[in-house]
Amino acid sequence: MKYTSTRGRASALGLSAAIAAGLAPDGGLYVPQSLPKFTPQDFGDCADLPAIAARLLEPFFANDVLANELPTICREAFTFPSPLNALKTAGDHVLELFHGPTAAFKDFGARFLAACMRRLRAQETKPLTIIVATSGDTGAAVGAAFASLPGFRVAILYPDGRVSPRQAHQLGCFGGNVRALRVAGSFDDCQRMVKQALSDEALRAQAPLGAANSISLGRLLPQMAYYADASLRHFREKCIQINFVVPTGNLGNAVACVLARACGLPIGRIVLATNANRVIPDFFSGRDYAPQPSLATLANAMDVGAPSNFERLTWLYPDAAQLRREFVAQSVDDAGITATIRARYENYGEVFCPHTATAVHVLEGLRAGGDRDSWAVVATAHPAKFEGIVEPLIGRPVLVPPSLAELLARPAHVDPLANDYAVLRAILASD
Template sequence: LYVPKALPTFTPQDFAADESLPAIATRLLQPFFSGDALADELAAICTQAFDFPAPLKALPVAQTHVLELFHGPTAAFKDFGARFLAACMQRLHAVGPAPLTILVATSGDTGAAVAAAFHGLPGLRVVVLYPDGRVSPRQAHQLGCFGGNVRALRVAGSFDDCQRLVKQALSDRELQACVPLSSANSISLGRLLPQMAYYASASIGHWRRTGTPLDFVIPTGNLGNALAAILARACGLPLGEIALATNANRVLPEFFAGADYSPQASVATLANAMDVGAPSNFERLRWLYPDADALRKAFKARAVDDEAIRATIRRGPSRYAEVFCPHTACAVRVLEDLREAGATGHWAVVATAHPAKFEQIVEPLVGHALTPPAALADLLKRPAHAEALAADYPALADVLLGKS
């Protein structure tokens, strides 16, 4: 897992001339692109990638906000990083005799965002692995609805199995000699670093209005979205406390409660995109905080079970005038627990996906149908197909080599 050699340092005043998300992203990412072949293209890349909003919305509960990250083409926060990475790859990869294969494991939303971002780009193909039966029906439809240069594989296993297969392929030099590969998971810094931009935009906007940092509760599974916030804060941006909300997969909460870090087999939950038992970005977190005690003091992490997810979704309309997806509901519940324990100040819950992606879970709990956003509705109209794949590496290698 690559990490920056060093992190730049900013103050809110460094962004005084920047209002839009693309402008803030350009300034934030400039130091990481210094001397890079894409340095002169950075502003254009940010403008191309971030052409939809990430609004920070006040909720009808004092000092409580929601950062809506579901306004992109696949109605999930993964659209930000995927579109940025695709815009970079589009400029970097010269079309040659062999396409560059973007290999991605997904627990629900990553694959669709990557497929949408790379669909139709010349010289690039996408192979998406997802755990069969462990994503919502609408997520599965999105994963298989693109066709063309996008191939969806439904794996007989868990997300951790999918991630293991992707890592094995990316480290297989013999395979890479025949099939050039790259990644679009949060393994890739090209997806991780641009996700800092919406935290920068939200926290700087809040700082301008109040003069205070903004605290965040972030639903997390593989730690990519949370790590983006953590890196943004490490760069000096006005983020305050960062709390991590997981589902019943308790590896992170147990570590932050004092146990040794111990990856486990993932457990299937209502918040399926967070069904991760071995979060790969934990290694990057340990790079940033090499002392385990200091790391535990820097963040809070709490788990939310399915019963609590259901209860939070049910009361969302009456208490918050909002309908939450199961992942966002985890963050809402953790914030409620933090408030009960005495937490004060302005907090933002990070809404990672539109609830209409999980209509079979959410609609019975809120008692009415959900209208999908226009972009999602268009994808759901397309036919979809995914191929079955055993959870073993030779099967994936045969697919990548065109043998099956």
Template sequence: MNFISTRNNSPAASLSQAIAAGLAPDGGLYVPERLPPKRELSPGSNLAETAADLLAPFFAGDRLGGELAAICDAAFDFPAPLKPLATPRDLVLELFHGPTAAFKDFGARFLAQCLARLRRGEDRPLTILVATSGDTGAAVAAAFHRVPNLRVVVLYPDGRVSPRQAHQLGCFGDNVAALRVAGSFDDCQALVKQALNDAQLQAEAPLSSANSISLGRLLPQMGYYAHAALAHRAATGNALNFVVPTGNLGNALAAILARALGVPLGHIVLATNANRVLPDYFHGRRYTPQASVATIANAMDVGAPSNFERLRWLYHGDDEALRASFTASAVDDAVIREVISRRFEEHGEIFCPHTATAVRVLEDLRASGQDGDWAVAATAHPAKFESVVEPLIGRAVEVPPALNGLLQRPARAEPVPASYDALKRAILA
């Protein structure tokens, strides 16, 4: 299968070429020339098996095709359990059982496995650039830490991630450098895109991306939606609907693509924080990127979601059809806090701010009469946001062992301005 740019001004690329490049030469995002036809999928014995079966058409004929099963086995070696919530027919898909306690561990580890294989025998290291609003950078750093012939430069907005997130971002060292940028996530993302499109810089230091703009991050995220939905249908006979907290749209797009491939997913509803670009669009306004707003659900503090290009591509640029297919709701900080506090008091449930955002949207759906089986995508462990969660529930949140191990390491991040020259210096250092 070949892959093309969403902007239709770059040559077609193989899957391996698209994964290695990260971004298409014309600045667009790689998408398949055409989606594989829908097919009847069966629940695999484990998550890795389900993911490999779902991804097989994308890897067919590629140099990585023969290694897909091994890549999935190495990347998906921790669970993504689907558990019931206290309210009937409501569930939560826990995506935070990986090494950095966030859903982004899945895609980051898959991408690292792919690139480690693609870089065998290369005489120069590949530098992975990643902009993060909280969780992506740590997942990428953990996945690529000490992988031969690969290095990582993480950019994050200084003061706009939680203390534990910041510590994770700077605790790896070795082949991982963390830059705390005097700006917003959108500034970090714009710098990464500028570097990836700088041919002169690429000639001096080969670059790729590990944000959700990377196919190697996006495609594997379909796996956990497929595994959960297929298992749920086998157990109940019902399709599973989802509320997905979203910032850059990668996680939600993975669910949307999985459904397009035949996975028995029903409705997919987007939940955002006070950054209202997507809710405004789905309520009929023109898509207009804005400066991001800082919130307590900081991983969703995105004012220009990159994967919107892919979503529009999927719907052939038809805004009317796209708006008819999805809804998106915004939840502000006060309501997020109220949900965290109330759900713990009433049911003993503990959510991170992003998961609480989706829980509130699900509550609103139920109040409006929505029926069926619904799951919330729980994107991070609440212990990553102890400064928000613990005062609201009045107790400490137990820290998972893997996360606790990272927090015991010393951490360092270099302060830099939101300047392309500063980023270039860091890359070439």
């Protein structure tokens, strides 16, 4: 399997080379030259998530140096569950992706990427710096995955004052080879500087860099696995496809679901839920794609005004009219988020984080419009990470899962960073 750039102006690479590069030289994102096709029966002997992941990803790793290691990588990375549970409302489910070390869905891709990179860098003597922009959850997942890993350093950029207090603590709690930088700007500013660094050939010659955002195939591809697992479990039990409402900001999690469906998994409709940042909903309502400065919202991990993975959507569906026919995207403002969190607890005893609440709100709208199909909302983070928002709305404390409690008990340190690439470059060059 070879991988090409979404912009079509870079040489095709094998998977390991594409993972190591992160961003293509032309500024595009790597995508597979073709997609494998599966049927549910192809997974008949796969009993758990690691086995399903290995079967699904095998064609993507074909003829790569990591191919023989793939089953072991999957077992090493996916050590926690992704349960598909029924909600109290008929036909509704929740795909819980927050049972990993940092209580967010990003743990799946980050741990898989680290398992790949550890093998790819085994013979290297010069440390590799993993640089990542985060709107809240990615940075902690990457920090946890690479913490204390020999031969790696991590630089986490996050927007100062625009993540929850517990998210901020997580980002700074690793120490050692993981450095957290609070940027005087937005997530889009952090993402811009990361892309500048990854495109800076002179810097990369001096200080090797790697990517860990969803621009990296090592993060994106494994995220298909939990959609495959959930859809197969539902199909085996009900003999019907399941539909997903995916809360999204940078579109990585959503594109993973789209890719899983394109590979033949029993997934029906995919609806995208965003917060008040309306770039994606505006496009799907018929407007031109027009990135905007991001707005700060309660669902801060989705505060993205220039979603990188939009390029991968347009690679899959190059005709804009066809792309708009394939998906629906809806925006939920802070008032809708708070009302949903409060009402679902009062009516059903269910507790959701602000991001998951956007998906629940959108699903409730589908039900109100008469939709009776089988749906799952994707729960991207544990509500305990947003206790300052959730607890006042439900009137009680949210139990902190043990893995998150362990991180919160550590001391944390974060360094300030000006919204200036030259300053970041100097830091990366000196490490």
